[in-house]
Amino acid sequence: MATKRHKNSKKASGQERQAGIIATAAALFAARGFTGTTTKEIAKAACCSEALVFKHFPTKRALYAAILAEKVPLTELLTVVEDAAKKRDDRLVFTMLASHRIRRGADPTLLRLLLFSALEGHELSNMFFKNQHRVFYDYLAGYIEQRIREGAFRRVDPLLAARSFMGMLAHHRLLHEIFRVPAHRSPEDCVESYVSLFLDGIQAGTPTARKARA
Amino acid sequence: MATKRHKNSKKASGQERQAGIIATAAALFAARGFTGTTTKEIAKAACCSEALVFKHFPTKRALYAAILAEKVPLTELLTVVEDAAKKRDDRLVFTMLASHRIRRGADPTLLRLLLFSALEGHELSNMFFKNQHRVFYDYLAGYIEQRIREGAFRRVDPLLAARSFMGMLAHHRLLHEIFRVPAHRSPEDCVESYVSLFLDGIQAGTPTARKARA
């Protein structure tokens, strides 16, 4: 790990320090926002002087930008989902997406960082959002569109359908992680419920005809 | 409007001023967050001195609290929905909820204020959220539960179902108002799509049996 750290040296290598500062700063920014976090706090949390923070990052904003840029690791999830998609196993596709979002992919820091940066209007917010979420919508909308063509799904706007499914998941996390609403079901139950709701719909009996509109 | 304002007087009444300060401060807090907004900016936007702001509100936090407390006007929507609910017109119930959220009840200031206060961990956030949103969940969950008992809806967790519907709506607003995703459909189309998706489900044909789990 250490690039040129010696046994009793108290000095960390430049890269180590930089990574450490980024990690601690990310936690603070996620907790308190950009303007709500001071460079002094960051330095204290990273166990170094404020001056050193500015040795690594020219400005506070540059540090924030470095964090956002680092947190865009474009998930590998899609390749796994791909399999289920090829087999047209709708339930598995949506279950994987849901459980990834609700169970594994649940980095609260990331969610808070994303919301803060969007609310505070940081320039990198768009890129952050795009890479972090847009892919899901596009991929999912594409899948839904294909399943509609194949007659497996009703004729709906694919993008809107994708958003409503992702909306359930995003809202679920928002409620629990940001608004601290206590969970009254296990994550597995929630995933199952959301997927069932989306796939099967809530109305009993044969699907009613849509009220004529178009 | 003016309680005791005279014709050529430059002085506003205390209540007028207070309301004005609250309104301008709300807009600023919504745009930039609590820590991101300075009292100097508020005073300037309210066209008065900083000192006057502190004449009306002892601290910046007190001003913030006054805003949150004022923005809890417990919607009258439910009484309107009640009618449709009595007639068991499911589509109308959900359409009214959706269009209220997406079209009329769409005060971007409120949404941003709510998110900021939750993220920044303001004490009033909980109350704010509770009065502003909780009612919907509870009411909606109650309605869904009843419809399940009546055999009109499948057996699902009512609260989870309510959340997934509200989740679609909340996410829709989040996407457009916070993340600035451009709308590719009219609000009416979106409402219709979300309601249809929720009520009819997306899968074609007769509703498939749920994969055995419980």
Next chain:
DNA sequence: TTCTGGTGAGTAACTACTCACTCACCAAAC
């Protein structure tokens, strides 16, 4: 006069950011 609405000019604390400087380490010159 006596309120009430209103302010200019502060202040102590804090903010992001800078700078002159030390210290540990290492390699080559002696």
Next chain:
DNA sequence: GTTTGGTGAGTGAGTAGTTACTCACCAGAA
């Protein structure tokens, strides 16, 4: 082996500007 000088890690003590908040004071209406 010791000296020398160079280098990167690290800091204490600032600074200029900003922040929330205060106070003595003013003007006009009752």
